[in-house]
Amino acid sequence: MNFLRKKDSSVPIPAPGTEFSIEKSAEIPVLPDFARKSDIDVKYPLIKPYSYAHIHWDEEEKEVVYELIEPPISQKERDILESLEKGLEELINISFINIKEESAVISYLEKNSKVLLSELGLKLPKDIFMKLMYYIYRDFVGLNLIESLMHDQHIEDIECNGVNTPLYIVHRKYRNLKTNILFSENEKLMSFVEKLAQKCGKYISYANPILDGRLPDKSRVNATYTQDISSGGPTFTIRIFTTEPWSPIKLIDVKTASPELLAYLWMLIEYESNIMIIGGTGTGKTSFLNSIAFFMPPQARIVSIEDTHELNLLHTNWLPSVSREATGVGGSNNLGEVSLFTLLKASFRQRPDYVIVGEIRGQEAYILFQGAASGHPTISTMHAEDVETMIRRLETPPINLPPSLVETIDAVCVMSQSKIYGNEVRRLKNITEIIRVSSTSLEKNTPFVWDPKTDRFFFKKESHIFKKLQTEYGMTGEQIQKEFERRTLLLWQMYKRGISGYREVHEIISAYYKTPSEVLKKFNIK
């Protein structure tokens, strides 16, 4: 299995005899900061050279808007496009849409468009033909009105709340923005939601009106089909998948965590601690999990279990698995279901060095913590605002863990989303070490906290786990402290030198596991 395969960053070569191609650039444009919202005015390409994003202050609306710019098209060109699209629909065997090789589909569409044009007795200048091909690509291969948005690596979410209301996006830099895109007819929106379902390999209908799936590029889709469950009509939300996972250095870059805090987690992971990442919806739990998984030794056998495939690791001995829903009619029986519970039970038989569970919700927790108690280090996420809520959720139905198993958690990372100077930021709010859990009490230690006033992280107290490592691994307090400091400096140096790409960072961490002295020398660390 090749886990390294990414979206192609090179300019694709069109198939022989084909002129149109789509450039999928992995390059993410760097966007400037603006002192005032009303100064915001940036434009960057989405599908070069056809579509662009123009983000700017709208004086009338008194807000920043996201304007999608597509090639202008005259009425005459629109009529030709319509005839072509109708003709193509008649020609096309719908199953071709699932052909994996996109360039083969584009070439098929282009050849047939040319045949149709000659049947219509039309000869178009090349630039006009290419423009029409952009629209044909968008509507047949892509996701119609929002296809260009799917190419914007700055977008986190695309939200459609119904018919005749503009789509909103969540932009990584400029946050919630209204777009100039909207579905004006209920039927078009319904058939778009059907298309989303089809692309996720799922089925949506009146009888089965809720979609929870994943597009081929791994973006997550939630949609509703009918008006009775969402008043505005069909709706959808797409969370765009970032093509590159965030390295720990990227977390320092966006100030989600500090080098010290990450060095601490690195130590914990190397010395086989159990880590839980908690926080509210969308606070960055899964991204954080993926980032700190960089700290697992390069040769470790890692088993990961998720409901939807989000994790992206470079470890060569990684066995990812994804649970599967029942395929029985309407999900009414368990035929074909492979639950997290089943997967996790199987995973412990695969002799893992580390077990990762994407998100804990139910009975699988029991297996996970039993595994943790028998010496398999684990990292997992859970939806809970704070440590107390997490423990309550673990100890009550449907999870029902006894306190002795909850106690196998060594450290809890609490993620939060807050506002600083009007900007939404994601921060690791604190790290809490779990010392003892009984049915009536919780003994904990909080070595790291984030201070919202100064936007800084503080190492507040001694680590209880570092003390535990002394007895378990026969190290002295000084040795642990020295190693912790070295790793802090190494992460800091990587950050200062601008080394944040996930491959580079993975390589340096791997090298540190093999020959630490060489890596330290390279970074001038004593």
Ligand SMILES: Nc1ncnc2c1ncn2[C@@H]1O[C@H](COP(=O)(O)OP(=O)(O)OP(=O)(O)O)[C@@H](O)[C@H]1O
């Ligand atoms: N540290 C961060 N800084 C800024 N944006 C982030 C950060 N971490 C994650 N994001 C972005 O926030 C969005 C949500 O991230 P993620 O899926 O990791 O959150 P989550 O807590 O796991 O969400 P959910 O509760 O839906 O599982 C993604 O678009 C991601 O790219």
Ligand SMILES: [Mg+2]
């Ligand atoms: Mg998540």
